[in-house]
Amino acid sequence: MAKEMFKIDVKAQKADAAKIKTDVLAIGVFSDVKNSVILDVLDKKLGGAITRLKKIGDFKAALGSSAFVYTNGKIAAERVLLIGFGEQKKATMDTFRQTAAKAAFEAVNVKAKKLAVLLHYEEKDANFEKLGQIITEAIHFGGYRYNEFMTQKTDEKITSLSAVIIKDNQSVVNKISKGVFAGQIIGQAQNFARTLCNRPGSVLYPAELAAIAKKISAATKGLSCTIFDDKKLAAKKMGGILGVGQGSVHKPRMIIIKYSPRNAKNKEPIALVGKAITFDTGGISLKPAADMHEMKYDMTGGAAVLMTMQTIAKLKLPVAVYGIICAAENRPDGGSYLPGDILTTYSGKTVEVLNTDAEGRLVLSDGLEQAKVLKCKTAIDLATLTGACVVALGKHKAGLFSNDDKLAEKIKSAAKETSEPVWPLPYEQVYIDEMKGTISDLKNIASRWGGSCTGAAFIGEFAKGMAWAHLDIAPVSDTSDPMKKYVQPGSIGFGVRLLTEFLRNIK
Ligand code: BES
Ligand code: ZN
Ligand code: ZN
Numbered sequence: 001m002a003k004e005m006f007k008i009d010v011k012a013q014k015a016d017a018a019k020i021k022t023d024v025l026a027i028g029v030f031s032d033v034k035n036s037v038i039l040d041v042l043d044k045k046l047g048g049a050i051t052r053l054k055k056i057g058d059f060k061a062a063l064g065s066s067a068f069v070y071t072n073g074k075i076a077a078e079r080v081l082l083i084g085f086g087e088q089k090k091a092t093m094d095t096f097r098q099t100a101a102k103a104a105f106e107a108v109n110v111k112a113k114k115l116a117v118l119l120h121y122e123e124k125d126a127n128f129e130k131l132g133q134i135i136t137e138a139i140h141f142g143g144y145r146y147n148e149f150m151t152q153k154t155d156e157k158i159t160s161l162s163a164v165i166i167k168d169n170q171s172v173v174n175k176i177s178k179g180v181f182a183g184q185i186i187g188q189a190q191n192f193a194r195t196l197c198n199r200p201g202s203v204l205y206p207a208e209l210a211a212i213a214k215k216i217s218a219a220t221k222g223l224s225c226t227i228f229d230d231k232k233l234a235a236k237k238m239g240g241i242l243g244v245g246q247g248s249v250h251k252p253r254m255i256i257i258k259y260s261p262r263n264a265k266n267k268e269p270i271a272l273v274g275k276a277i278t279f280d281t282g283g284i285s286l287k288p289a290a291d292m293h294e295m296k297y298d299m300t301g302g303a304a305v306l307m308t309m310q311t312i313a314k315l316k317l318p319v320a321v322y323g324i325i326c327a328a329e330n331r332p333d334g335g336s337y338l339p340g341d342i343l344t345t346y347s348g349k350t351v352e353v354l355n356t357d358a359e360g361r362l363v364l365s366d367g368l369e370q371a372k373v374l375k376c377k378t379a380i381d382l383a384t385l386t387g388a389c390v391v392a393l394g395k396h397k398a399g400l401f402s403n404d405d406k407l408a409e410k411i412k413s414a415a416k417e418t419s420e421p422v423w424p425l426p427y428e429q430v431y432i433d434e435m436k437g438t439i440s441d442l443k444n445i446a447s448r449w450g451g452s453c454t455g456a457a458f459i460g461e462f463a464k465g466m467a468w469a470h471l472d473i474a475p476v477s478d479t480s481d482p483m484k485k486y487v488q489p490g491s492i493g494f495g496v497r498l499l500t501e502f503l504r505n506i507k
Contacts, residue, residue, distance in 0.1 A: 009162050010135075011165070011177075012166075012167070013165070017118050017166065020076055022078070022112075023077075024107040024115045026080075027039065029061040029083065030086070031084065042080070046069060061086070063098070064086075064098065064485060093130065094419045104139040106486075108142075108143050108158055114162050115143075117166065119165065119166070132175065132177065133179035134179070134183070135183070136187055140191050142486045146194065148199075189308070191493060193495075202279075206252050207253060208278075209325070210327065213306050220313045223309060230253075233253075233366075238345070238346040239366075240343055241254060241363040243337040244363050245328035247283055247330070247332055247336025248333065252327060253327045257306070257309045257322070258321075258323075260321075261319075264319055265318050265507060268378070271323075271368075273305070273368055275300075275302060278328070279295055280298040283337065283356030283357060283359065285339060285356040294477075298330075300473055301382030303493065305324070305325050308499040312500060321503060322376060326363035326367040345369065345462070346369040347462055351365070351442045352443045358444045358455070361383075368381065368466075371466065378466060378467045384477045385473075387474060389452035389475055395476065396421065398421070400425065400470075412424070414505060419497075420495065427453075456470045456472065
């Protein structure tokens with residue numbers, strides 16, 4: 001595999017927009033606000049090119065629109081990239097996130113190595129630290145390209161993007177810089193989560209994910225990592241994850257990452273439990289061929305948990321957390337688990353497998369039991385669990401299920417802050433009842449109705465005694481959304497921002 005990775009770096013700096021040497025100078029423009037002083041100065045230097053572009057109607061500053069203006073040496077930047085902010089009264093922090101991502105996306109499209117993002121409005125009362133973090137995360141998000149299997153020569157292939165956020169005021173730049181620091185850590189982590197998910201199933205299998213988790217943990221102060229291989233899983237009687245993984249030559253792993261700083265504010269550790277099916281063929285209950293390749297993203301929850309552990313250690317958050325990643329490959333084979341098999345999970349509960357494609361809940365049952373063994377009183381699991389959740393919510397939001405209203409509220413607010421949207425769905429007895437077994441304690445599927453609710457209900461049976469929330473992230477595991485014109489199709493690394501924010505808010 002090609003080792004070369006695409007690197008993105010962001011800084012904040014006091015600079016004069018006309019003098020900064022850069023490949024692309026990105027400038028956000030509101031559709032209903034007159035030009036800022038700085039924009040007017042630039043327009044004059046460019047011989048009125050910006051005004052002209054607006055006049056002929058090529059750029060109306062609608063949200064998500066953009067246009068290049070070539071500067072022909074009139075200012076130091078090669079190109080000006082106008083980015084539409086839409087109407088000022090409708091603007092939120094998310095407007096800045098989307099448009100900064102768009103700026104980076106377009107900059108990389110023209111193979112820019114340097115990008116300057118200009119803040120030029122009088123953003124009175126703005127939280128500049130937060131703005132710095134959001135813009136930085138967004139530059140990482142939009143600038144990201146998965147290209148490790150591209151074979152072009154290096155001079156044709158983009159290898160780095162160096163971005164600066166510029167403002168004409170040093171004390172504001174200092175505030176932005178604080179946010180840039182966090183944004184870099186979170187943005188890089190999220191992008192590596194994307195890379196892990198974008199890697200083909202045959203390249204990134206459970207043992208490989210475990211090796212990467214070990215390496216990341218060793219390189220990050222404050223993290224320690226324990227791996228349960230298949231022998232250890234068998235010794236511990238983790239029948240859920242073992243059952244799912246037994247049909248593959250790539251044996252399952254449970255990856256446990258510990259972060260427990262001395263100044264932790266929570267007495268009982270919080271568990272983040274991630275589904276990491278490195279490839280989900282469906283097993284003997286084989287999936288249809290169309291789109292099956294997308295099941296390399298079935299490890300999105302595990303990747304988010306791994307990379308969140310890295311961010312919280314790098315940010316030195318005062319919170320004790322276990323990351324538990326349930327990694328297995330679901331594959332048909334002479335040794336696969338069969339429909340009708342009854343598995344004994346780590347908890348001791350037995351499960352009749354009526355569909356081998358409902359495997360996420362089986363690996364998570366052992367992960368949640370492990371959280372209890374580690375004395376966690378709060379657990380959040382992330383799983384690309386059901387196609388039904390995609391049907392319910394479209395590819396816009398993750399489903400949120402919980403047995404604890406306070407926990408759900410905290411997750412909702414972190415989701416809102418980070419623009420990783422979630423939507424509440426029911427966790428109730430009627431769904432739990434549907435999962436009761438006839439010849440075993442539980443069965444792994446119910447009727448075809450409400451599939452995401454019954455899936456969540458199943459998992460909830462293994463979270464009793466903990467405040468628990470389940471995020472069904474199947475809707476947001478990847479994007480091919482034509483609405484999102486600022487992101488490369490593929491994994492979007494959902495969950496890293498949300499979980500990091502949730503943990504930052506622990507008091
Ligand atoms: N990994 C899939 C769910 C999925 C589907 C994620 C589409 C992302 C996009 C999961 O393991 C699965 O196959 N679930 C089944 C459950 C069913 C058999 C009850 C499903 O959704 O069809
Ligand atoms: Zn499946
Ligand atoms: Zn799956």
